[in-house]
């Protein structure tokens with residue numbers, strides 16, 4: 001994989017602190033340059049502590065919260081208050097503590113059918129960017145131990161989507177519909193940052209970064225920002241196989 005920066009730190013907490021600093025830096029830069037910061041949040045369990053840190057006393061005054069706009073890289077097709085909902089996790093750790101206004105948060109609407117929810121989110125994105133280039137300032141991503149990212153899972157049709165920015169996808173492995181930004185949408189971003197820690201991710205990470213290119217098998221390889229920068233924030237356990 002070409003053109004990326006690795007930040008490897010000893011522990012998950014140090015990785016999260018480094019990424020929180022990066023979020024602050026990029027938010028300030030984006031707000032200085034074009035007045036707002038468009039941030040795509042990842043789901044799953046890894047970003048919980050990051051969101052809580054950004055909402056903590058140490059960080060809250062370092063961000064101009066009312067200029068931040070939040071999006072989702074993917075969503076599990078469950079109600080918004082379900083324990084598995086990525087939106088719920090972000091609401092509890094970030095939006096509620098920071099009292100964000102509804103206009104700042106763009107959630108994938110799982111009250112609609114999967115197809116309609118994907119189309120509606122695409123419309124939301126296009127309306128948000130309007131005449132400006134369709135470019136998020138920062139996309140946060142995680143990595144599954146099967147090398148999926150967002151809800152771009154191995155051997156799913158969405159990996160070959162070239163037009164849509166958002167798609168619904170039925171994922172046999174987890175036996176549910178997911179909604180996901182496509183690689184096309186993510187690769188338009190100014191910055192993409194993966195947050196990966198733990199030994200269980202080491203194998204997937206090795207294949208994504210050092211293995212043969214095979215996007216069907218290792219979907220995270222499809223993330224290659226066209227003009228933006230790609231960062232990997234890793235702990236030593238996740239990075240253990242990279243120098244082997």
Ligand SMILES: O=C1O[C@H](COP(=O)(O)O)[C@@H](O)[C@H](O)[C@H]1O
Nearest residue numbers: 042043044045046142143144150
């Ligand atoms: O299902 C998902 O998995 C990945 C990785 O999650 P983690 O719990 O291992 O951190 C996540 O990035 C994605 O957003 C999520 O929906």
